[in-house]
Amino acid sequence: MSSLKVSVDGQDLTVEPGTSGFELFASKSIVAMRVNGELRDLAHKIQADDVIEGVEIESEDGLNILRHSTAHVLAQAVQSINPQAKLGIGPPIKDGFYYDFDVAEPFTPEDLKALEKAMERIIRSGQRFVRRVTNDSAASVELSNEPYKIELIGLKGNKDAVGDGAAEVGTGELTIYDNFDPQTGEVVWSDLCRGPHLPNTRMIGNGFALMRSAAAYWRGSEKNKQLQRVYGTAWPSKDQLRAHLERLEEAAKRDHRRLGTELDLFSFPEEVGSGLAVFHPRGGIIRKAMEDYSRQRHEESGYDFVYSPHVTKSNLFETSGHLEWYAEGMFPPLQLDEEVDEHGHVKKQGQDYYLKPMNCPFHILIFKSQGRSYRDLPLRMFEFGTVYRYEKSGVVHGLTRARGFTQDDAHLFVTQEDIETELRSVLEFVLGLLRDYGLEDFYLELSTKEDGNPKFVGDDAIWKSATATLEKVATESGLTLVPDPGGAAFYGPKISVQAKDAIGRTWQMSTIQLDFNLPERFDLEYTASDGTRKRPVMIHRALFGSIERFFGVLTEHYAGIFPPWLAPVQVVGIPVADEFNDYLYEVIAELKKHGVRAQVDVSDDRFPKKIRNHTKDKVPFMLIAGGEDRDANAVSFRFRDGSQENGVPVASAVDRILEAIKSKVQV
């Protein structure tokens, strides 16, 4: 038999027919290979002219394979303990994997421990994953006990319908992976799977852990049965697992809900209701600083400030379409003024009032309050408008998903011709302001309508042109643009600005939405220069998204260590002993004169205790004064990271603090 010419990791080789990845790759860290671009098991037999690359376990593909194989081991463990469990899907995800099961009883934490033990046994036994090609009818017979797998087989080839199940059936040939016990040579477990897999369970090692269990709808639809999902994490080594768990711990420390309590920023009193926050004085200062600066910038950029009430009669939301399209997201109406006679007949028709879920209809009414000319446009109305949305109970989440929140909401009324220019300047304005608040890393998302979904109102042609305009402006910004099909608001497409925080998580911040529908529903007009009446276009624009949410994101971004301009207390004077109180009062008074939030700690606590207290409170500047400082008319800085700078002359200390606040830098 003639030998085969192949390319392996860029090198031309000649190998014997029947050669597999095991012969090609000596390194244990190669867990699979890419053959002509397709991921394959190492056991795959190579063909002439194949272009082959080894897949390192540390690579993205390698990690996915590791995690996917670990998911298989989990499923095997579940069925070994509970043979009645039916298998759903088990794909790799960021940092780990999950597997869905249909079981009579949800998993308890004890169950998860037992499953981890069972998984360890499977892993140690060194089972081999072996791929076997089958076909629809044979697989349906073999998997007659696995109704969900059979459903997936039926969906094969239909990529959209398969969705998350792509790891099971993919779109190519149907395959089953058999797990062989190396001792007995017998198949101990099998699962419908596209693969590839690690050659051997032993390679999973001890870098995995089961994290939690939760219910999840089969194939992601509320209409389907809920399965029990077990989440796990898996890494090439125990050290990497440990590092991952530490990262989770770090993220937990930044959680704005936790910091909100620790730093006394806000709370969600049970008496008020789910998803409704109150801001405490310290949180209130931060929020006020955020709002004040935003107001200033809006003023400078040609916005008008408007105000509107929190409730309105139902007809406004009928006209706007909210009651038709958005009713589920609204609080139920307050029914007022109805009078009924003694026979139960209505004497006076009542009125329904609704809490507003959006501010746009009010701003539209302001637009309509007088005849408008092209000279008035672009008309930019800005409001910190508090809205109320009846979020489903299970989704409320601290400040980032609340039922009452304040949008820094603006509506721009522009002529058709000005849309592009205005959009461009809005986007620039938005990004500039976000940078001032300390966010640097952005990408854009273009949320569009999904064809055929009745959630979206208005004419297709209008949607199309609006979407095209947004896309043009977004592309020109030079930022990465990610499509988000089906993510638009009911009245129009949007660009959203996604910002990355300090630990790499992305948050949807600003949204810029183009709206041709509401102007039409409200019959908005202006007089053009030629005297004809024309319809303006609306741009909806929120910058923080919601102030509460932005507050939460900034809290996590900064881990509670706010830059001086936002810090609730900017400076604390700490005397080395009582004797220096008066001296420090003078220094602090000087700062207060310039509007600095500063105080002297004259409590009975000892000196080191005071340092500790204000470090825990994350005060940016601690000014310490003792004899040496007083004699030199100086103070000593201590910063939050523990560093210090002694004997700084009072005047330059004041300048330095003022400059740090003014320039919005982090210290």
Add this chain to the structure above:
RNA sequence: GCCGACUUGGCGCAAUUGGUAGCGCACCGCUCUUGUAAAGCGGGGGUUGUGGGUUCGAGUCCCAUAGUCGGCUCCA
């Protein structure tokens, strides 16, 4: 909304198989105060989320309800 877990003084946590609520921090008072993350002593504070039930007896068991957390679905 769905599934599961949880709810004990302001905060973080304890309370063996149901036997009558403890600790640390914080708070208040007193004493003591000189250099970079916790001085000492004393004191007050909880009808164990709420409403029912089982029991001689419930923080511990059951039901309902509110809230929180983790997911799913949905979203600023």
